[in-house]
Amino acid sequence: MAKAPKANAVVGQSGGPTGVINASLVGVIEEAHKHPEIENLYGAIHAVEGMAKDEFIDLKKLSADTLKEVAASPCSALGSSRKKPNEEFCAQILDVFKKSDRNIRYFFYIGGNDSANTAHILNMIADKENFDIRAFHIPKTIDNDLLVTDHCPGFGTAAKFEACALMGDDLDNRSLPGIKIDVIMGRHAGFLTAATALGKTRDDDGPHLVYVPERPVSMDKFLSDVDAVYKKLNRCVITVSEGICDADGIVWAEKLKEGVETDAHGNIQLSGTGALADFLAQQVKDNLKVKRVRADTFGYLQRSFAGLQSAVDVDEARRCGREAVKLAMEHDNGSVAIKRLGNGKDYAVELFRTELSSVAEKTKSMPDEFINSEGNGVTKAFIEYAMPLTGGLPKTHYLGNYPRI
Amino acid sequence: MAKAPKANAVVGQSGGPTGVINASLVGVIEEAHKHPEIENLYGAIHAVEGMAKDEFIDLKKLSADTLKEVAASPCSALGSSRKKPNEEFCAQILDVFKKSDRNIRYFFYIGGNDSANTAHILNMIADKENFDIRAFHIPKTIDNDLLVTDHCPGFGTAAKFEACALMGDDLDNRSLPGIKIDVIMGRHAGFLTAATALGKTRDDDGPHLVYVPERPVSMDKFLSDVDAVYKKLNRCVITVSEGICDADGIVWAEKLKEGVETDAHGNIQLSGTGALADFLAQQVKDNLKVKRVRADTFGYLQRSFAGLQSAVDVDEARRCGREAVKLAMEHDNGSVAIKRLGNGKDYAVELFRTELSSVAEKTKSMPDEFINSEGNGVTKAFIEYAMPLTGGLPKTHYLGNYPRI
Numbered sequence: 045m046a047k048a049p050k051a052n053a054v055v056g057q058s059g060g061p062t063g064v065i066n067a068s069l070v071g072v073i074e075e076a077h078k079h080p081e082i083e084n085l086y087g088a089i090h091a092v093e094g095m096a097k098d099e100f101i102d103l104k105k106l107s108a109d110t111l112k113e114v115a116a117s118p119c120s121a122l123g124s125s126r127k128k129p130n131e132e133f134c135a136q137i138l139d140v141f142k143k144s145d146r147n148i149r150y151f152f153y154i155g156g157n158d159s160a161n162t163a164h165i166l167n168m169i170a171d172k173e174n175f176d177i178r179a180f181h182i183p184k185t186i187d188n189d190l191l192v193t194d195h196c197p198g199f200g201t202a203a204k205f206e207a208c209a210l211m212g213d214d215l216d217n218r219s220l221p222g223i224k225i226d227v228i229m230g231r232h233a234g235f236l237t238a239a240t241a242l243g244k245t246r247d248d249d250g251p252h253l254v255y256v257p258e259r260p261v262s263m264d265k266f267l268s269d270v271d272a273v274y275k276k277l278n279r280c281v282i283t284v285s286e287g288i289c290d291a292d293g294i295v296w297a298e299k300l301k302e303g304v305e306t307d308a309h310g311n312i313q314l315s316g317t318g319a320l321a322d323f324l325a326q327q328v329k330d331n332l333k334v335k336r337v338r339a340d341t342f343g344y345l346q347r348s349f350a351g352l353q354s355a356v357d358v359d360e361a362r363r364c365g366r367e368a369v370k371l372a373m374e375h376d377n378g379s380v381a382i383k384r385l386g387n388g389k390d391y392a393v394e395l396f397r398t399e400l401s402s403v404a405e406k407t408k409s410m411p412d413e414f415i416n417s418e419g420n421g422v423t424k425a426f427i428e429y430a431m432p433l434t435g436g437l438p439k440t441h442y443l444g445n446y447p448r449i
Numbered sequence: 450m451a452k453a454p455k456a457n458a459v460v461g462q463s464g465g466p467t468g469v470i471n472a473s474l475v476g477v478i479e480e481a482h483k484h485p486e487i488e489n490l491y492g493a494i495h496a497v498e499g500m501a502k503d504e505f506i507d508l509k510k511l512s513a514d515t516l517k518e519v520a521a522s523p524c525s526a527l528g529s530s531r532k533k534p535n536e537e538f539c540a541q542i543l544d545v546f547k548k549s550d551r552n553i554r555y556f557f558y559i560g561g562n563d564s565a566n567t568a569h570i571l572n573m574i575a576d577k578e579n580f581d582i583r584a585f586h587i588p589k590t591i592d593n594d595l596l597v598t599d600h601c602p603g604f605g606t607a608a609k610f611e612a613c614a615l616m617g618d619d620l621d622n623r624s625l626p627g628i629k630i631d632v633i634m635g636r637h638a639g640f641l642t643a644a645t646a647l648g649k650t651r652d653d654d655g656p657h658l659v660y661v662p663e664r665p666v667s668m669d670k671f672l673s674d675v676d677a678v679y680k681k682l683n684r685c686v687i688t689v690s691e692g693i694c695d696a697d698g699i700v701w702a703e704k705l706k707e708g709v710e711t712d713a714h715g716n717i718q719l720s721g722t723g724a725l726a727d728f729l730a731q732q733v734k735d736n737l738k739v740k741r742v743r744a745d746t747f748g749y750l751q752r753s754f755a756g757l758q759s760a761v762d763v764d765e766a767r768r769c770g771r772e773a774v775k776l777a778m779e780h781d782n783g784s785v786a787i788k789r790l791g792n793g794k795d796y797a798v799e800l801f802r803t804e805l806s807s808v809a810e811k812t813k814s815m816p817d818e819f820i821n822s823e824g825n826g827v828t829k830a831f832i833e834y835a836m837p838l839t840g841g842l843p844k845t846h847y848l849g850n851y852p853r854i
Contacts (some may be wrong), residue, residue: 061624089849101851113846119620121848126625212753215524219466220531224749243755317730317744318723325722339722340748344629348617350648351843352757438756441518443526444494446506 048081048373049176053150054095054141055103056088057184058159059126061119062198063205063353064361065184068154069122070115071365072182073103079373082150091125091155092162095137098146115362118348128158134166138175152368154182157190160379161404167377180368181379181400184361186347188235189407192398193381197364198347200357200433202229203239205346206283207437211243213340214250214281218444221279222336223270223328226251227321229346231287231295234258234410236346238422239430240283243437246445250281257287257295258410259419265291266324267331269420274334286320286341296320317341354435360393367395379403391432453486453778454581458555459500459546460508461493462589463564464531466524467603468610468758469766470589473559474527475520476770477587478508484778487555496530496560497567500542503551520767523606523753533563539571543580557773559587562595565784566809572782585773586784586805589766591752593640594812597803598786602769603752605762605838607634608644610751611688612842616648618745619655619686623849626684627741628675628733631656632726634751636692636700639663639815641751643827644835645688648842651850655686662692662700663815664824670696671729672736674825679739691725691746701725722746759840765798772800784808796837 055072057065069087076085086100094100101122106114114121129137141148151166153159160181167179183190188199206228217224228237234256241254252273255261273280289295297320321339329337364380371378378397385392414426460477462470474492481490491505499505506527511519519526534542546553556571558564565586572584588595591607611633622629633642639661646659657678660666678685694700702725726744734742769785776783783802790797819831 057624061621086854087848087851089853099853101848102854103848106848110846113844114848116843117620117845117847118617120624121620121846123849124624208755208757209750211755212523213749215522215526215755216466216749216753219462219525219529317727318746319727322722322724338749340750341723341746342748342750343745344618344621344743345614345745345747345750348621350613350616350620350845352613438521439518440522440755441515441526442522443492443506443508443511443519444528446492448494448504449491449507 046176049149050081050083051147051149052084052086053082053152054086054088054100054148055152056091056095056154057120057122057124058091058153058155058162059124060186061124061347062184062186063118063201063347064197064357065119065154066117066121067115067358067361068182068184068197068365070111071362072152072369073106073111075366075369077104079369081373086148087122090123092127092129092133092137093125095140096133098140115358116353118350129162129165131165131169134169137166138170138173141177142175149177150372151177151179152182153180154184156185157403157405157407160400163377164400164404167400178372178375179377179400180372181403182364182368183380186236187230187233189233190403191406191408192402194384194393195382195433197357197361199235200354200435201352202236202346203242203430204354204434204437205349205352206236206239207242207434209342210240210251210281210283211438211440215440215442217250217279217281218442222338223274223280223334225282225284225321225324225339227284227286227341229342230257230285232257232407232409234285237283237285238410238414238426241422242427242431242434246442248277251283252277252280253282253420254422255284255288255420256410256415257285257289259415260289260291260293261419262291263327267327270328271332274332284320284324317343354433356433356435363395371397387428387432451581454554455486455488456552456554457489457491458487458557459491459493459505459553460557461496461500461559462525462527462529463496463558463560463567464529465591466529466752467589467591468523468606468752469602469762470524470559471522471526472520472763472766473587473589473602473770475516476767477557477774478511478516480771480774482509484774486778491553492527495528497532497534497538497542498530500545501538503545520763521758523755534567534570536570536574539574542571543575543578546582547580554582555777556582556584557587558585559589561590562808562810562812565805568782569805569809572805583777583780584782584805585777586808587769587773588785591641592635592638594638595808596811596813597807599789599798600787600838602762602766604640605759605840606757607641607751608647608835609759609839609842610754610757611641611644612647612839614747615645615656615686615688616843616845620845620847622655622684622686623847627743628679628685628739630687630689630726630729630744632689632691632746634747635662635690637662637812637814639690642688642690643815643819643831646827647832647836647839651847653682656688657682657685658687658825659827660689660693660825661815661820662690662694664820665694665696665698666824667696668732672732675733676737679737689725689729722748759838761838761840768800776802792833792837
C-alpha cells in the first residue's frame with residue numbers, strides 16, 4: 045500500500061435525507077483537520093452533480109459552532125442527488141478531480157447501497173486510468189437495508205420517530221377508540237415499520253398488528269387479524285409498510301396503481317400518497333362494519349423531522365464519518381461498517397472496513413427471527429436489536445386502565 | 450357567594466387529544482390536594498360518558514412519580530369522548546353526582562368550546578334543580594380557536610410540531626429540490642397552518658406559501674403563486690390548511706368529496722385522508738409541468754406525537770388546571786382564560802376567570818393582522834404572537850448556499 049498522498053479531498057451526500065447524515069459529514073470534516081495529508085476538504089453541492097460541475101464549498105473554514113449546528117440538522121446540508129452515475133459520468137467527475145487546481149485524491153461519499161456502488165465504479169475507473177484516488181463509502185439510510193453492517197446510521201433516528209409517533213397514536217386511539225391504520229416508509233425492508241412497536245410497554249399497547257414487506261398478507265388474513273384485536277380490545281392500531289404484498293407477492297400499492305391505468309375515468313387518487321392507507325381503511329369499514337376507522341400516511345416527516353435525533357445514532361454517524369478518513373490514510377478504498385460488541389445495558393459498537401463491492405447495489409431484508417410466526421408482529425429479538433439505536437424513548441402513562449372506584 | 454362546600458370533585462377530558470391536556474389534569478389534581486373542601490377527586494373515564502355510567506378512578510391516590518409521567522404524556526390519560534351532552538344527558542350525570550356515596554359538587558372539564566358548553570348546560574340544570582354544583586371549564590385545543598383567552602393550552606405544543614416538521618421538510622426540499630405540499634389540521638382556524646412558518650430563519654426558507662381557511666384561494670391564484678416561487682428558487686414548499694376554500698367560499702375538500710358522490714365509478718379516494726394533498730399535487734404537475742411534486746397530509750401526529758411538548762405550553766396547561774380549582778373555592782362557575790402580560794423576552798401570562806357562556810359554542814379565527822395582504826403567508830405579528838408558545842425551536846444549518854470555491 046502506497047503512502048497516503050498529500051492532496052485535496054471531496055465529500056458528498058447522496059440519496060434520501062436522514063436525521064444524522066450531517067453528523068457523518070461533520071465527522072469527516074473533524075477528522076480531516078487531523079490529517080495533514082488532506083489539504084483542502086471540498087463539499088460537493090448536490091453530491092455527484094456538484095462534482096461533475098466543479099461546484100464545491102470550503103469545509104475546512106467552518107467554525108466549531110457551525111459544525112455543531114450542522115451535526116444537529118436533519119437532511120443533507122450540502123444538498124443531495126438521486127443520480128446513479130454510469131462510467132461516463134464518473135469519468136467526467138474524475139476529469140474535475142484531476143484539474144491541477146483541484147487535485148482531488150480522496151473521495152468520501154455518504155449514502156446507501158447506490159452510493160457504495162458509485163464509489164466502487166469511480167475507484168475502478170480511476171484504477172484503469174492509473175489515477176490514485178482513495179474512495180470511501182459512509183453508510184446512511186433510514187431503511188437499515190445495507191449489507192455487512194449490523195445497522196445503518198440514520199435508522200436509529202427514524203426508528204425513534206416511528207416509536208414516538210406510535211406511542212402518541214396509540215394513546216390517541218385509547219382516548220377515542222376505533223381502528224387506526226398507519227402506513228410507514230420502507231418499500232423492501234420492514235425495519236422501519238417494525239420500529240413502530242418499540243414504544244410498547246403495556247400489555248394492550250398498540251400497534252397491535254405490524255405488517256412488513258417480508259411477509260405477504262392476503263386481505264382475508266388482514267381483516268381477520270384486525271377483527272380479532274378489535275373484538276378483544278374494542279380498538280386496534282395497525283402499522284403497515286408501504287411495500288406490503290398481497291398473498292400473490294404483488295405489492296398492494298402497485299395493484300392500486302394498476303387500477304388507475306385501467307380506469308378510464310381518471311381515478312388518479314389511487315396512486316396518491318394516501319392511497320394504500322385509504323384503501324385499507326375502506327376495506328375495514330366495508331367488511332368489519334366498524335364506524336370509527338382512521339388512516340394516516342406518515343410521509344417525509346419520517347426522515348426529516350427537526351430536533352428529534354437519537355443521541356446514539358448521531359454519535360455513530362459521526363464516528364462513521366471519522367472512520368472513513370482514518371481508513372483513507374491506510375487503504376485505497378472501502379465502506380465503513382458497524383459491528384455490535386454488546387447489547388442492552390452493555391450496548392457498544394466498533395467500526396470496521398468492508399469492501400465496497402460487498403455493500404454496493406445489494407440490500408438486506410428483516411431476518412426471520414425478527415418477525416413473529418403469524419407474520420403480523422415483531423419479536424423480542426427485534427426489540428432488543430433496535431431499542432439501543434433509538435437512544436431511549438419517552439415514558440408515558442395511561443390512567444384509563446386503573447381500577448374503578 | 451356561598452362558602453365552598455366540603456364534597457367530592459370530578460374531572461374529565463373531552464374532545465380531540467392534545468400534547469398537554471394531561472398537564473392540565475395534573476394541575477387539577479395538585480391543586481385539589483391543597484383544598485380540604487375537596488375530599489375525593491374522581492377521574493371520569495371517557496369524559497361525560499364515564500360520568501353518566503358512574504365510572505371513575507381515584508386521582509388523589511396517584512404518586513408524584515405517576516403524576517410526572519402523566520403530565521409528560523400526550524392525549525387524554527382518562528380517555529376522551531366526542532359526545533355533546535344535551536339537557537337529558539346532563540340530568541343523567543347529575544343523578545350520578547347526587548348519589549350519597551358520590552356527592553360530587555365540583556365539576557372540572559378540560560376541553561374546547563363544546564366542553565365549555567357542557568359545563569354551562571350542566572350548571573344551568575343544576576341551578577334549576579337547586580343542586581349546588583361548581584362547574585369549571587379548562588381550555589384545551591390544538592386549533593387555538595377559543596374566544597376570550599389570548600391563546601389556548603395545546604396550541605403551543607402542536608405549533609412546535611408544525612414548526613419542527615416544516616424545518617425538516619424544507620431542508621429535505623433543499624436536499625432534493627421540487628415542489629412539496631403539506632396539508633395541516635384546522636378546518637376553520639388557520640393558527641396551526643400558520644405555525645408551520647415559525648421555524649423560518651433564512652431568507653429563502655420554506656414554507657414559501659401558507660394558505661389558511663380565513664382566506665379563499667382560487668386554483669389560478671394558487672398555481673400562479675407556486676409558479677412564481679418555483680421560478681425564483683427552483684423549489685417551493687407550501688402548507689395548506691385542510692379547510693382552505695375556493696374563491697366561491699366552498700371548502701376544497703368538500704368539493705372533492707362531492708366529486709365522489711356524483712361519480713358512479715366508486716372513486717372513494719377523493720374523500721380519503723390524502724385527497725386534498727393529492728389533488729393539489731396533481732394540479733401543480735398538470736399545469737406547471739414540474740416533475741418532482743410531493744404531498745403529505747400530517748394527520749393525527751400533529752396532536753399526539755410523544756415526547757415533543759412545548760415547556761411553556763406544559764407549564765401554562767398545568768397552571769390552568771390549578772387555577773380552575775382555585776376559582777372553584779370562590780366562584781360558582783367559570784372558564785379559565787389566559788392574558789398575555791409581556792411578549793418576546795418578557796413573555797409572561799396571568800390567568801383569569803371568564804363566563805362559561807362567553808366561551809361556549811363559539812370559535813375564533815385568525816385576526817387579519819396575522820395574515821399577509823396576498824393571503825398566502827403570515828405576518829411578523831403572528832410570529833411574535835406564536836413563537837413564545839413553542840418554548841423555543843431547534844437550530845438548523847444549511848451549507849448549500851455557501852460561496853463556491
